[in-house]
Amino acid sequence: MSSVEPAIVAENLAKSYRRTRAVVDVSLRVDAGEAVGILGANGAGKTTTVEMIAGLRVPDHGRVRVLGLDPRHDRARLRQVLGVQLQQAYLHHALRVTELIDLYRSFYPNPRSTEELLSMVDLAEQRRTIFEKLSGGQKQRLSIALALAGRPRVVILDELTTGLDPRARRRMWGTIEQLKSDGVAVLLVSHAMEEVDRLCDRVVVIDAGRVVAHDTPAGLVAQAAVGNLEEAFVALTGKELEDAAHE
Numbered sequence: 001m002s003s004v005e006p007a008i009v010a011e012n013l014a015k016s017y018r019r020t021r022a023v024v025d026v027s028l029r030v031d032a033g034e035a036v037g038i039l040g041a042n043g044a045g046k047t048t049t050v051e052m053i054a055g056l057r058v059p060d061h062g063r064v065r066v067l068g069l070d071p072r073h074d075r076a077r078l079r080q081v082l083g084v085q086l087q088q089a090y091l092h093h094a095l096r097v098t099e100l101i102d103l104y105r106s107f108y109p110n111p112r113s114t115e116e117l118l119s120m121v122d123l124a125e126q127r128r129t130i131f132e133k134l135s136g137g138q139k140q141r142l143s144i145a146l147a148l149a150g151r152p153r154v155v156i157l158d159e160l161t162t163g164l165d166p167r168a169r170r171r172m173w174g175t176i177e178q179l180k181s182d183g184v185a186v187l188l189v190s191h192a193m194e195e196v197d198r199l200c201d202r203v204v205v206i207d208a209g210r211v212v213a214h215d216t217p218a219g220l221v222a223q224a225a226v227g228n229l230e231e232a233f234v235a236l237t238g239k240e241l242e243d244a245a246h247e
């Protein structure tokens, strides 16, 4: 594998659920050490896109490679290099935080230590808490720790900080910046403009299953001739980011 190989390449992805065309045509690329954001209104096709990239859904059309691996055929090797945090984590409700972390660590040859993971997501005090007793934000932080347990070279994060308080959010941003400087490739689905602006080198704007813009945050603002990323999003898609209004 050459060092210039992109971490993620997705070409012309499409996926329909019965009559819903969730993803019509999405292409994107993420290189090592960069973060690429996917912005889109509710139902735009963001989660479906990242699920196809992670190998959790089979595309109707298109091609995905993650570090040169085909998610459908190289599943076992992919699991060693890819960390995925999805919106709904299906975790064993009766296990304690450290039991879940240690379970995930056991999947990898050289995992992060339990202490490092607890500290990265600020859950040291909850180490003995049973999963179902965690708050929503704590559950989310745990799912991020689990995604990072195996020192992945590629990370997919769906709604990284939605529902987290400002302190936890800043801490997660620091974690992502550290991952980037360690050469990890990050694909980030977000509704939070401030987060995308701060963390993402490039942004893919999706509307109704298609890429409508793909540029740096500053490039999108310039393209739309507006004052900030949120205004650029509205100008490019004609939609508000619903969730952003509630943050």
Ligand SMILES: Nc1ncnc2c1ncn2[C@@H]1O[C@H](COP(=O)(O)OP(=O)(O)OP(=O)(O)O)[C@@H](O)[C@H]1O
Pocket: 017, 020, 021, 022, 023, 040, 041, 042, 043, 044, 045, 046, 047, 048, 049
């Ligand atoms: N399992 C499914 N079965 C049927 N339709 C689905 C399924 N998952 C998603 N959809 C539909 O596909 C479209 C895209 O959904 P998707 O979850 O990919 O969008 P999203 O951009 O991630 O939205 P959100 O911001 O609300 O999470 C929506 O119309 C949604 O209702």
